[in-house]
Amino acid sequence: MDAAAPIWGLGFTTAARGLLARLKQAQLIDAIAVSGDADQQPATLLQQHWAQAGGFVVVGAAGLVTRLIAPLLGGKHTDPPVVVLDPAGRFAIPLLSGHRGGAEALSQRIAALLGGTAVLTGSSSGGDRLALDSFGRAWGWQRGSGDWDALMKQAARDQPVAVQQPAGLTLWRQCPAAEALLQSPCHNGADQSDLTIDARSGPGCRWHPPLLWLGLGCERNTSLTVLQRLVAQTLAAHGLASEAVAGIASIDRKGDEPALLALSEARGWPLRLFNATELNAVAVPTPSAAVAREMGTASVAEASALLAAGPEAALLIPKTVLHATTTAASPQAPGPSFEQGAATLAVAAALQQWAPQRGELHLVGTGPGQLQLLTGEAHEALSRCSTWVGYGLYLDLLEPLRRPDQVRLDGQLTRERERCRQALELACQGVKVALVSSGDSGIYGMAGLALELWLAQEDADRPAFAVHPGISALQLAAARCGAPLMHDFCTISLSDRLTPWEVIERRLIAAAAGDFVVALYNPRSQGRDWQLGRAQELLLQGRPGTTPVALARQLGRPEEHVSLHTLGELPIEQVDMLTLVLVGNSSTRAEAGRLVTPRGYPGAELA
Numbered sequence: 001m002d003a004a005a006p007i008w009g010l011g012f013t014t015a016a017r018g019l020l021a022r023l024k025q026a027q028l029i030d031a032i033a034v035s036g037d038a039d040q041q042p043a044t045l046l047q048q049h050w051a052q053a054g055g056f057v058v059v060g061a062a063g064l065v066t067r068l069i070a071p072l073l074g075g076k077h078t079d080p081p082v083v084v085l086d087p088a089g090r091f092a093i094p095l096l097s098g099h100r101g102g103a104e105a106l107s108q109r110i111a112a113l114l115g116g117t118a119v120l121t122g123s124s125s126g127g128d129r130l131a132l133d134s135f136g137r138a139w140g141w142q143r144g145s146g147d148w149d150a151l152m153k154q155a156a157r158d159q160p161v162a163v164q165q166p167a168g169l170t171l172w173r174q175c176p177a178a179e180a181l182l183q184s185p186c187h188n189g190a191d192q193s194d195l196t197i198d199a200r201s202g203p204g205c206r207w208h209p210p211l212l213w214l215g216l217g218c219e220r221n222t223s224l225t226v227l228q229r230l231v232a233q234t235l236a237a238h239g240l241a242s243e244a245v246a247g248i249a250s251i252d253r254k255g256d257e258p259a260l261l262a263l264s265e266a267r268g269w270p271l272r273l274f275n276a277t278e279l280n281a282v283a284v285p286t287p288s289a290a291v292a293r294e295m296g297t298a299s300v301a302e303a304s305a306l307l308a309a310g311p312e313a314a315l316l317i318p319k320t321v322l323h324a325t326t327t328a329a330s331p332q333a334p335g336p337s338f339e340q341g342a343a344t345l346a347v348a349a350a351l352q353q354w355a356p357q358r359g360e361l362h363l364v365g366t367g368p369g370q371l372q373l374l375t376g377e378a379h380e381a382l383s384r385c386s387t388w389v390g391y392g393l394y395l396d397l398l399e400p401l402r403r404p405d406q407v408r409l410d411g412q413l414t415r416e417r418e419r420c421r422q423a424l425e426l427a428c429q430g431v432k433v434a435l436v437s438s439g440d441s442g443i444y445g446m447a448g449l450a451l452e453l454w455l456a457q458e459d460a461d462r463p464a465f466a467v468h469p470g471i472s473a474l475q476l477a478a479a480r481c482g483a484p485l486m487h488d489f490c491t492i493s494l495s496d497r498l499t500p501w502e503v504i505e506r507r508l509i510a511a512a513a514g515d516f517v518v519a520l521y522n523p524r525s526q527g528r529d530w531q532l533g534r535a536q537e538l539l540l541q542g543r544p545g546t547t548p549v550a551l552a553r554q555l556g557r558p559e560e561h562v563s564l565h566t567l568g569e570l571p572i573e574q575v576d577m578l579t580l581v582l583v584g585n586s587s588t589r590a591e592a593g594r595l596v597t598p599r600g601y602p603g604a605e606l607a
Contacts, residue, residue, distance in 0.1 A: 005054030006030035007106075010042035016059035019089050019114075026113050026380060028106065029057050043068055055081040055097075055106065062093055069096065076100065083107045089114040098122045099131035100148075105384070108403075112383035113376045123156040128404040130177045132161070132195060135405060136207035138386035139172050140355045140430015141197070142243035146205030151194055155181075165197040168209030168353055169429055171387065177404035199244035199349060201236075210246035210355040210430060212316075214269070215305025215346040216260060217250060217291070222341025223324060224259040230322040230345050231263075238317055240347065245269055246354045249308035251279060251300045259341075270357060270460050272308045279303040286319050305348035317347035355430030359463035360385070361423060361454065362433065363447040365440040365470025368556025369397045373476070378468045382434050389423040390436030397557075398436065414497075420450045427463035440472040444493055444521055473580045474519045477552035480562045482594030484550065484584055489517035494524070494531045501531070508535050512542025517588065517597055520581040524572065532572050532581070539583060540567060548590040550582040551575060564590055 009020035009029035020032045033045050046056065050072045058065045062084045073079055073096075081103030082096040092110040094103035104120055111118040124131035132155055133148040155161055161181060172178055193204050199211045214231060235242055247270040254260055255273050264271040276296035284306070287298035297303065301319045324339035362381040367373040379401070382388065388395060388402065392410035402408060411419040423435040437445030447467045454465050478485045492507050493499065511518045518539065524532045539547075545568020552562045553576070565571060567583060575581060588597040 005052055006049075007055040007057065008033065008045060008049060008053055009057045009059075010045060011035065011059040012042060012064070013059075013087070015087060019059055019085065019087070020057070022114070023057060023110060026377065028110060028113065028380075030054075047072065050080065051078075053080050055083070055101070055103065057083045057085060057106070057110065059085045059087055062095060065095060081106060083110065085110065090116045091119050092116055093119045094122075099124060099134040102134070104131075109380050109383045112401075113380040115376060115379075124152075128177055129155060130172075130175075130181060130405060132181075132205070135172065136197070138405070138432065139169050139209075140353060140358050141168065141207040141209050144206035144208050144241050144243050145201065146195075148205055151205045154194065161195055162193045163195045163197075164193040167199055167211055167349075168197045168207075169426075169431070171407055171426070171431070175386075175405050175407045199241060200239050201241045202239065206241065208241045208244035209353040210244060210358075211350050211353050212240060212245045213272075213305045213308040213313075213348045213350060214245060214248045215250065215301040215303070215308070215348065216248055216263075216343060217254070217295075217300035217304075218257060218259065218343035219341040220257070222257075222259050222343050223339040224262045225339055226322060226324050226341055226343050227259050227263050230320070230343050233322070234317060234320050234345050234347065238347070240316070242267075246350065247272060247308060249274065249304035251276065251295055251297065251304065253295065254300075268357065272304070272460070274304055274307050278307060282306050284319075285315070301344040301346035302348075305346045309348040309350040310352065310354075312351045313348045315346065315348050317345070319344050319346045353429045356428045356457075356461050356463040358430040359427035360432040361427040361435060361450065361463050361465050363441040363445070363450055363465075363467040364434045364436050365442070365445060365468060365472075366394055366398060366436055366438055367471040368439065368473055368476045370556040371397075371400065373471050373556055374398075374401075375468070375470060378470055381466070381468045385432045385434035387423075387426055387431055388434045388436055389419055389426075390434075391419075391438075394436050394438050416446060416449055420446060420453050424450065424453050424457075424463075428457070428461060437470075438473075440470045442467055442469060443472045443474070443491070473521070473552070473555050474582075476555045477519070477550060477562070477580045477582050480552060480555070480560075481550040481564065481582065482596050484517055484548075484582060484588055484595040484597045486597045486599045487517065487585065487587070488514075489519065489585075490514075491519040491521060492535075493521040494535055495522035495528070496531070504531075505534070505538065508538040509541070512539045515542065515585045517585045518583040520583065522577060523579060523581045524575045525577045532570075532575055536567065536570055536572070543567065543586050545569070547586070548584040548588050548595050550595055551579055552582065553579040555580065564593065564595065 007029045009023055009032045011020055011034040014036055017034045023029045024032055033042055046068055065084050079097050081101035083103050083106050084093040084095050092107035094107045098104045099122055107118040132151055195205050197207045248264050249272045252273040252275050279297040282303040284299040284302035292298040306313050321344050323342040364378045364381050386406055388408045391413050395408050423433045427433045435446050435450055441447040490511050547567040549565045549567050549570055554560050
């Protein structure tokens with residue numbers, strides 16, 4: 001699926017508009033056309049945009065859509081993905097260009113958002129196997145040469161597939177769908193592989209991780225064609241694939257070089273720039289005194305390639321020079337053969353792949369634990385991500401949603417920063433990552449820490465970043481015990497692991513003085529058994545002991561228990577880290593087993 005081309009949402013009844021509007025709001029489609037719209041009839045738009053569209057999501061009968069697209073079909077390598085959606089949004093069917101074109105992945109995301117089912121009939125998805133001709137995209141790779149149709153047929157017949165991976169991220173091996181492939185008797189040590197994951201070209205089918213950095217230097221106003229020929233010829237001569245290029249590097253004085261910028265833009269290769277001092281600190285095999293006099297550093301191409309590739313980088317191709325093959329009296333000379341200038345190229349291989357422009361970091365709030373309380377947006381984000389990172393207990397709750405082609409990385413409860421760094425690093429390598437928090441990730445969750453780390457990256461090194469809200473424990477506790485949040489409220493964490501206790505006390509005193517309804521998070525643990533008692537004392541300074549309190553434990557899980565008490569007789573020994581304490585304000589009352597806080601104070605409406 002071409003990420004730059006628009007995905008159309010089409011409908012044959014006006015009722016389809018609401019469904020398509022939800023998909024557009026979630027950025028799953030880019031444009032909507034429904035029967036009755038002026039000059040935007042779905043059948044006509046299919047014909048007009050078939051060759052250029054990134055795909056189609058059509059609300060209607062599968063038979064009708066099949067008849068409409070039948071005259072337009074050209075072949076599996078050129079046809080856009082088509083997903084058919086029933087008018088109720090219950091079933092998303094990848095009708096055309098399923099795994100290679102991306103229709104299966106799109107249908108899974110649509111189904112997750114709408115709470116429906118993706119109806120997958122392909123041999124790979126139906127057999128819980130990796131779709132070998134498309135799975136690499138999830139890991140930041142680009143597909144290279146090979147007879148992919150033959151490889152897919154070989155896998156569909158359950159014939160062994162020989163796999164070699166000299167380079168690139170190996171995390172994909174942990175997904176359940178990879179198990180059968182990696183247990184094949186000829187998977188890693190074969191002389192000739194059916195499937196190779198590497199930066200090099202060669203026989204068989206190839207996935208190319210983004211590992212190569214091109215160090216480029218050039219004379220001022222060198223022609224773009226000179227750079228293009230230099231890169232193409234040099235990579236081909238050394239058996240390296242252009243699909244494995246992670247980016248371009250050069251000296252900062254070339255940051256405005258037109259040909260360098262044009263090459264970066266045309267190929268989608270990020271441009272990294274280094275100053276002369278940084279480049280001078282790199283040992284290179286072919287330093288140049290002439291370059292040193294001109295640029296203040298003895299190397300541009302080799303040094304910048306090695307710097308961009310990072311620690312333990314290997315210089316695969318030393319400096320290579322190419323001069324313009326034709327010249328003219330001036331750049332305005334007629335004819336397409338005009339070239340000018342000269343360029344140098346060196347290629348370094350990184351130890352770790354790098355493609356933040358392909359990666360995504362999604363902060364997902366899972367809600368209290370029940371899958372039915374997971375928001376559609378959070379479910380869709382989980383569906384699109386190949387890797388889930390989170391505390392093991394939270395991932396266990398989501399396990400029924402995990403597909404065989406997705407990996408989970410379990411972390412320890414108190415290692416939040418470590419999990420954030422791991423997730424961000426994977427996203428920078430080109431992976432779509434879900435960093436999971438319980439409740440809402442923006443409320444005592446991972447969103448703030450992850451955002452701080454993301455902001456610390458250079459602009460060009462930042463993957464896409466999104467926060468997907470979830471239902472917080474505060475919201476569910478309130479729903480379970482009535483309507484206690486109908487007036488101003490606040491939340492306070494009693495954990496002094498990250499916040500000094502003196503600060504927590506000031507907040508408790510302020511909450512008591514301000515007569516807020518107060519939700520206490522992290523109220524009590526084995527190592528912190530006195531803080532809740534102190535919080536009780538401080539709150540009692542501002543409200544009576546008869547103030548209603550709800551203890552909500554294990555919300556959203558089978559062990560859920562909610563009980564009502566008073567602030568003066570709070571059973572502190574019943575509270576643990578799995579409990580949320582909800583303290584009413586001076587107007588909150590308990591009645592018929594429920595808590596209610598009036599929307600206004602007595603007499604306020606008359607004042």
